[in-house]
Amino acid sequence: MKMVLINAMTIRKVFLENTSSPSAASSPEAPARKRRPPRRVEVSRVEILSPAMRRITLTGAELEGFPPVGPASYIKLIFPEPGQTEPTRPLPDGPRAVSMRTYTPLAVRPEALEVDVDFVLHGEGPASTWATQARVGQVLYLMGPGPGYAPDAGSSHHLLLADDSALPAVETILAALPASARAQVLLEVISAAEERPLHSAAQLDVSWLVRGTDHRLAGQPLAAALHALAPVGPDTRIYLACEAAAMRRLRLQLVEVLGVNRSQIVGRGYWKLDVINHPDHDYGDDG
Numbered sequence: 001m002k003m004v005l006i007n008a009m010t011i012r013k014v015f016l017e018n019t020s021s022p023s024a025a026s027s028p029e030a031p032a033r034k035r036r037p038p039r040r041v042e043v044s045r046v047e048i049l050s051p052a053m054r055r056i057t058l059t060g061a062e063l064e065g066f067p068p069v070g071p072a073s074y075i076k077l078i079f080p081e082p083g084q085t086e087p088t089r090p091l092p093d094g095p096r097a098v099s100m101r102t103y104t105p106l107a108v109r110p111e112a113l114e115v116d117v118d119f120v121l122h123g124e125g126p127a128s129t130w131a132t133q134a135r136v137g138q139v140l141y142l143m144g145p146g147p148g149y150a151p152d153a154g155s156s157h158h159l160l161l162a163d164d165s166a167l168p169a170v171e172t173i174l175a176a177l178p179a180s181a182r183a184q185v186l187l188e189v190i191s192a193a194e195e196r197p198l199h200s201a202a203q204l205d206v207s208w209l210v211r212g213t214d215h216r217l218a219g220q221p222l223a224a225a226l227h228a229l230a231p232v233g234p235d236t237r238i239y240l241a242c243e244a245a246a247m248r249r250l251r252l253q254l255v256e257v258l259g260v261n262r263s264q265i266v267g268r269g270y271w272k273l274d275v276i277n278h279p280d281h282d283y284g285d286d287g
């Protein structure tokens with residue numbers, strides 16, 4: 001595995017919209033949550049990127065006015081229930097859709113009214129099952145975007161640790177880095193066939209780590225790679241996004257073994273083993 005010395009980075013949390021920030025929701029002074037109405041979108045393109053990754057382009061007149069998104073922001077997608085050909089349009093104050101899941105708007109093209117989303121085909125689940133069979137013309141509802149992260153323009157070094165579910169988020173972060181930045185990227189994927197070129201103006205050092213199909217091993221390849229990591233400087237800021245329990249273990253490893261200050265790390269649980277529809281705002285504040 002290639003190694004590079006990491007020096008400094010600051011990741012700034014950007015609140016793009018007050019959709020589901022737990023702190024905003026619980027503060028007495030917080031303004032009423034403003035939810036944008038769900039937008040009806042159709043599949044206009046399905047691209048097989050690799051055995052376990054589909055790029056699905058969503059389009060539709062209701063994407064008019066979809067705002068610009070920052071790196072690692074998210075959208076909510078509502079999938080059809082069994083027996084439905086398209087999901088029921090959610091009412092603004094109606095019950096939460098059962099088959100609603102969190103995804104990263106990888107590319108947004110306002111002029112074409114298009115949003116690209118990369119889906120990991122991890123097995124069973126409304127989103128993964130739908131993405132496996134997705135065809136042009138099928139309908140979803142899209143909500144958001146919600147808050148993401150943006151690298152501080154004044155920072156020069158990044159360490160990004162992610163599994164395949166956060167690979168799109170990592171790509172949006174890399175796209176935002178300036179040429180003066182350096183980033184080391186550790187990516188955990190199901191197989192070597194999932195590797196793809198990553199683009200950034202920044203200098204990149206990318207390592208692909210193969211987990212295999214047993215999702216119970218989530219985080220183990222990242223943990224092994226951390227053991228071999230060169231010292232992490234005190235100014236390094238780390239973006240860590242993967243399975244929720246693995247994120248907590250890896251953060252502990254960074255702090256206790258590598259001596260990283262917890263404040264250097266932005267951690268986010270993207271999914272949780274054996275949990276359906278893990279929440280979109282798991283920053284690991286509980287541990």
Ligand SMILES: Cc1cc2nc3c(=O)[nH]c(=O)nc-3n(C[C@H](O)[C@H](O)[C@H](O)COP(=O)(O)OP(=O)(O)OC[C@H]3O[C@@H](n4cnc5c(N)ncnc54)[C@H](O)[C@@H]3O)c2cc1C
Nearest residue numbers: 102103104119120122125126127128165271273274275277
């Ligand atoms: C901010 C944010 C952005 C995200 N962006 C993306 C994205 O761009 N692309 C993407 O593919 N995912 C993304 N995810 C992760 C995605 O929301 C979850 O993987 C989601 O659970 C998938 O829904 P599902 O209906 O397929 O499975 P669920 O019904 O939610 O889960 C069923 C079971 O599948 C397993 N499982 C769920 N997700 C995974 C996984 N990724 N790998 C292995 N096993 C899994 C769990 O054990 C779970 O019990 C993001 C999550 C967050 C919080």
